[in-house]
Structure formats: structure tokens, C-alpha cells
Amino acid sequence: MPDESESVVDWDSLTFSFTKTDRMYLSKCKLGGEWAVGSMMDFEDLVISPAAGVLNYGQGLFEGMKAQRASDGSIVLFRPDRNAKRAQEGALRLGMPPVPEEIFLDAVIKTVRENSRWVPPMGKGALYIRPLLMGSGPILGVAPAPEYTFLVFTSPVGPYFKGGITPTSLRVSERFHRAAPGGSGGVKAIGNYAPGMIPSKMAKKEGYSEIIYLDAVNHRYIEEVGAANFFCVKDGVISTPELTGTILPGVTRASIIELAMARGYEVREEKVDVEYAMSADECFCVGTAAVVSSIGRIQYGERVKEYYSGEVGPVTRELYENLTAIQQKRSPDEFGWIVDVE
Numbered sequence: 001m002p003d004e005s006e007s008v009v010d011w012d013s014l015t016f017s018f019t020k021t022d023r024m025y026l027s028k029c030k031l032g033g034e035w036a037v038g039s040m041m042d043f044e045d046l047v048i049s050p051a052a053g054v055l056n057y058g059q060g061l062f063e064g065m066k067a068q069r070a071s072d073g074s075i076v077l078f079r080p081d082r083n084a085k086r087a088q089e090g091a092l093r094l095g096m097p098p099v100p101e102e103i104f105l106d107a108v109i110k111t112v113r114e115n116s117r118w119v120p121p122m123g124k125g126a127l128y129i130r131p132l133l134m135g136s137g138p139i140l141g142v143a144p145a146p147e148y149t150f151l152v153f154t155s156p157v158g159p160y161f162k163g164g165i166t167p168t169s170l171r172v173s174e175r176f177h178r179a180a181p182g183g184s185g186g187v188k189a190i191g192n193y194a195p196g197m198i199p200s201k202m203a204k205k206e207g208y209s210e211i212i213y214l215d216a217v218n219h220r221y222i223e224e225v226g227a228a229n230f231f232c233v234k235d236g237v238i239s240t241p242e243l244t245g246t247i248l249p250g251v252t253r254a255s256i257i258e259l260a261m262a263r264g265y266e267v268r269e270e271k272v273d274v275e276y277a278m279s280a281d282e283c284f285c286v287g288t289a290a291v292v293s294s295i296g297r298i299q300y301g302e303r304v305k306e307y308y309s310g311e312v313g314p315v316t317r318e319l320y321e322n323l324t325a326i327q328q329k330r331s332p333d334e335f336g337w338i339v340d341v342e
């Protein structure tokens with residue numbers, strides 16, 4: 001292991017990509033058994049049966065969190081209990097044994113502590129934390145695997161969108177959907193993400209940052225922006241798609257709703273018609289990776305709507321600044337969202 005004092009990364013050129021770090025957490029559990037506290041080990045490849053449930057039937061889910069360097073030099077997490085609970089709900093949906101919250105949180109904290117030299121200086125990025133739960137035991141019939149692996153690894157990351165704070169350009173997809181009622185769109189099932197790769201790649205090739213998905217039934221209501229939740233503001237009222245089971249319940253989404261309400265905004269969780277969004281004053285998307293990202297323009301069919309002449313709107317800016325100030329301990333943690341790692 002390199003010397004602790006050695007500067008490991010050029011913090012100024014960080015992107016949202018994978019960089020291997022020193023240590024990872026791993027625990028195993030039999031179907032019908034109970035999770036025990038796992039162990040820390042050096043980061044390494046896994047040995048897995050070709051018949052593993054996850055490889056054959058996609059029985060797996062992931063989480064995404066960030067450890068950040070705060071203004072007082074400490075390392076902090078943002079609402080990790082929410083990720084623990086969401087992973088439990090996802091596990092139940094996918095027939096996997098849920099990891100108890102204490103074990104999940106202990107795993108995350110240990111992994112961050114043992115990779116602390118990879119946490120970027122404040123404002124340069126974050127240490128992205130990737131918990132993964134999967135059916136690792138062999139199974140041939142379509143059924144829950146006999147054994148499960150829960151692991152946590154990390155990677156230092158920079159901004160999710162290449163443009164950083166510059167508003168992104170999005171296109172509404174009229175051809176692809178992300179999730180359908182009764183499916184797995186409401187949990188972070190690994191299988192939800194591969195079908196979005198080609199649509200997203202196609203949009204990027206045409207100069208857009210991401211695509212906006214509409215609902216699969218009416219092809220009319222906005223669901224999500226790639227892997228981030230959508231918000232729009234019209235006449236000072238904030239709207240976001242209601243959680244109907246096809247939308248991933250983002251921790252950032254829930255936090256932005258609470259924060260905006262505390263700042264005096266009216267916030268509506270409702271069906272957001274794409275036509276309404278096209279007539280809104282500003283739009284933005286939120287997520288752990290995207291934080292709060294301003295949307296500069298949306299293309300829907302032949303029409304293009306530009307928001308604030310492609311500049312960051314005032315509500316987007318206010319919420320971004322309020323959220324990041326809490327996350328970096330530059331303002332008081334009025335909601336009790338911050339957890340100290342060290």
C-alpha cells in the first residue's frame with residue numbers, strides 16, 4: 001500500500017469514472033439464513049460460479065452514496081440510513097435476504113474509513129460508495145439463488161455531467177421506457193440499467209447529456225432523467241413526479257422536497273405532464289451522482305424549450321446551494337441528515 005501522505009489522484013481532473021481503491025467489505029449469507037458482520041479485505045476480483053443467480057438472472061441490486069470532505073475537515077455521509085432501508089425494500093422485491101440496517105451502515109463506514117485517503121478535498125468531488133447485493137450461489141431454474149453476497153467498494157469521483165454546473169441539454173425519448181407498472185423500476189435492481197445504455201448513448205451522440213423517460217402507459221408523464229429524479233418550477237411552485245412504483249425513490253429527491261418546503265416553497269408530488277414541463281420556468285434533476293443539475297433545454301419531438309436562456313435558474317441555484325452547504329457543513333444540519341465517519 002502506498003504511503004498515506006502520497007497524493008493519490010490529481011483531484012482537479014476527476015470525472016465520474018471508476019478508480020480502484022485499497023479496501024472493500026464482503027459478507028455472505030445463505031438463503032433463509034441471517035447476515036453476519038462481514039470482513040474488510042484488499043480490493044480484488046471476485047471468484048464466482050458461472051451458475052450464479054446474478055449472472056444468469058440478474059438477481060442483484062446496488063446502492064450509490066457519497067462520502068465527502070466537509071468544511072471542518074471531517075468526512076461525512078448523507079442520510080445513509082435511507083440507502084440502507086431502500087436496499088432492504090429492493091432485496092425483498094428481488095427475493096434476496098435484506099441486509100440489516102446496522103450491518104449495512106457498519107459496512108459503509110468501515111469501507112470509507114479504510115479508503116479515507118481517497119476522499120477528495122472539499123469541493124473537488126467525493127468518494128462514491130457502491131454497496132452491492134447479489135445472488136452469488138449457483139442455481140439453474142429461475143428461482144432465488146441459494147447464497148448471497150453483500151459487498152461495498154468505493155471510487156473517488158468528480159462531477160456526473162461533463163459540463164459541471166452548466167445546464168444540460170436533454171431529449172424526451174418517445175421510443176424507450178425505463179420501467180412499467182408492476183415491474184422493478186422502484187428499486188435499484190441491476191437489471192434496470194443495461195436497457196438504458198443504448199438510448200443514452202444515442203442521445204449523447206446527438207449532443208444531449210441524457211434522455212427524459214416518459215411513463216410507459218400514457219407516454220405523457222415525465223418519470224426520470226436517466227438515473228436522476230426530475231423537478232420543474234412554474235410560477236414559484238415546484239413539481240416532481242409522484243412515486244407510483246415506476247420511479248426510483250431518490251434520497252436526494254426526498255431531501256430536496258423537504259428542503260424546498262422548509263424554505264417556503266409549495267412542492268407538489270404529482271403527475272408531471274411533459275407539456276407542463278415544456279411550459280415551466282425552470283427544470284432540474286437530482287441524485288447522489290448528479291446532486292442538483294440544471295436543465296438548460298429540452299427537446300420534445302420537433303420542439304425545443306430553453307430555460308433561462310440556458311443559464312441556471314434561481315430556484316435551482318438556491319436549492320443546489322442550500323443542499324451542498326448542509327452536505328459540506330457550511331450551514332447547520334437543521335434536518336439531522338449528516339453522519340460523521342471520522
Ligand SMILES: *Cc1c(COP(=O)(O)O)cnc(C)c1O
Nearest residue numbers: 227228229248250251252287288
Ligand atoms: C439512484 C437513482 C436515482 C437517485 O437516487 P438518489 O438516492 O438520490 O441517489 C434516481 N433515479 C434512478 C433510476 C436511480 O437509479
